[in-house]
Amino acid sequence: MRRRAIQMILTAVAVVALLMGVPGAFMGSAMVWNSEQRSLDARALSLLRAVDRRVTEGQAIPQSVVEAWAVPLASDQPVAWTRVAAPGEQDGAGAVIVAGDDVDRPKMTSVQSSALGTTVRMEVSAWPAIRKSATVVAMFGGGMLVSLIVGWALANRLSRRLSAPLIYLAAQAEQIGSGQVRARVRPSGIEEIDLVQDELARTGERMAGRLAAERQFAADASHQLRTPLTALSMRLEEIEMISTEEEVRQEARRSLEQVERMTQVVTELLDANARAGGQTAAIHILEVLNALREEWEAPFERAGRDLVFTDEAAVPVLADEAKLIQVLATLIENALRYGAGVTRVVARRSSNKRGVMIEVSDEGPGIEDDLAPDIFQYGVSGHGSTGIGLALAHDLMQGMGGRLELTQRRPPVFTVSLAAIPASLDPDRVMPEGPLVSMGRRSRRF
Structure with a gap:
């Protein structure tokens, strides 16, 4: 029963962990990826606004400005490959500014455009986002494993609390079966098991009464049967001793043996334990x-x-x-x-x-x-x-x-x-x- 209870509880915990952990890990990794993408979009949009402001004021767009925005503010963000196309590039009058090194795949890309015709394209390596997503998935996996371990510990403890009263109940039944009809154990606190235990105790009390009545009957019957058999044995011994005829003495001897065997049979019939364990x-x-x-x-x-x-x-x-x-x-x-x-x-x-x-x-x-x-x-x-x-x-x-x-x-x-x-x-x-x-x-x- 303990093994079955542990299996049932662990199955329930595993199902809940899978239903909650797998979607949670998927959503968490997706949120990390989207957060990195939004951060890259914000950098590209900020650079686009700076470039549009200079275009509006009629100023030139220096290389240093683009390179400054290609370098991230935070240390955990990668350096971006940046390409800025100023207005008029299609007519050959615009300028294209490129900063940073080319990024290998996998990579994240953000393209931002303004009404003035300015286009900013940023590309960064996707490995930092992938590592962060993998960390989130690993955290969810670790949480699921911890949930299974805690569930196993609780299932083991609960199975002991459920199986121990049943073991005690079986021991009480075994004691009653072996003749200790008044054997008792402490209540388990589980209502159904306590009801069975109380009924078993009442059954033991009834068996005790019946056994007492049977022992009394056996004692009375043994006394009533042995008394005439003893008298008959004494009479046969007397006949064997005083008779002068060999045939009569031989018959008396045989009858005496039959009486002795009958006495033993009566004793065994009235004593079931002696009959079972010779x-x-x-x-x-x-x-x-x-x-x-x-x-x-x-x-x-x-x-x-x-x-x-x-x-x-x-x-x-x-x-x-x-x-x-x-x-x-x-x-x-x-x-x-x-x-x-x-x-x-x-x-x-x-x-x-x-x-x-x-x-x-x-x-x-x-x-x-x-x-x-x-x-x-x-x-x-x-x-x-x-x-x-x-x-x-x-x-x-x-x-x-x-x-x-x-x-x-x-x-x-x-x-x-x-x-x-x-x-x-x-x-x-x-x-x-x-x-x-x-x-x-x-x-x-x-």
């Missing part, structure tokens, strides 16, 4: 696949379908293990509910060897063409569900710095892209060995 670490994909296999093998067996896990990458990745399990669990659950045939979860290296892609696919009918572009939008579902699962999974992947994409519609293939960890930074070799505390299932490899 804590990533170097993890093994095999650990994640083991957890998913233990959780989903039984449901797939009851449905008479196969669930196949394959780790072709064999490298650690940078991710949040709990959130990655939640994302893959959402895709596996959708494959179980809406897909068909064999469901495959395959982890492989990307083409550039810098990332890992985990593909979840089944042999079902896939995603409809009109639904595919909006499949990760909240509330979008092709089977009458809430449409939250895939949208939440997409947000969780973005929070980890990864991507969740629908790479194939029929049969459906969802791809999770993560950054791979170089082998030199393998967490099993970089981290020092220490005591291992297990609270729940033990990791196993297959």
Whole structure:
């Protein structure tokens, strides 16, 4: 905006300077030329009167008189070549008197005649008049240049006064967008900008009220949801401890893991900041696949379908293990509910060897063409569900710095892209060995 304001003001100043300066320079130089011409005419006319006076008195016209008038009175005037023709020259009875040296071009000429028949012709060099005219033009040009410099200085100052309030206003909007809803800046003195700033301040106040209400709701909902989940966790732990049947203890352990994951999901749903900025670490994909296999093998067996896990990458990745399990669990659950045939979860290296892609696919009918572009939008579902699962999974992947994409519609293939960890930074070799505390299932490899 500053550059545009400076350009507009300088354009206006330049137009005014040209409209006023060019005609002024032309008129000034013309006035100087006319002044020099009038001065030469006055000299010639004065000499003509002196000659007529002597002719009237019957006196002769001496050479000295003509030479005296050829020499100027002022030092800045040039010496004139003068020719005086006395009356009767046409009959051969008159006299012609010439004084001064011939003048080269360019020159100024003045011819004066009287009723007595006397003619005076004066010629002077035009260079002094040209120099004076050039000086006038240069003065006008300098004035135009000074006007442009002053206009640039004023435009620069005015542009700062106009742009600074807008910069402050943008900073206030950025502060409100970053969560500082009560950010304020001083008034600018420009009515339109102050109106926008006041409205922005009122918007920030309304946002502050809404955020306070949402935080209160999140706190209440978190308390109301965590209390029964905590009681359920304690009950499942008690069942696991007092039961003597291994199958019951195993089911209780799995249920306890589901409750813990549900508690974490509830926490993330109620905390948008935690959902957007996850804590990533170097993890093994095999650990994640083991957890998913233990959780989903039984449901797939009851449905008479196969669930196949394959780790072709064999490298650690940078991710949040709990959130990655939640994302893959959402895709596996959708494959179980809406897909068909064999469901495959395959982890492989990307083409550039810098990332890992985990593909979840089944042999079902896939995603409809009109639904595919909006499949990760909240509330979008092709089977009458809430449409939250895939949208939440997409947000969780973005929070980890990864991507969740629908790479194939029929049969459906969802791809999770993560950054791979170089082998030199393998967490099993970089981290020092220490005591291992297990609270729940033990990791196993297959």
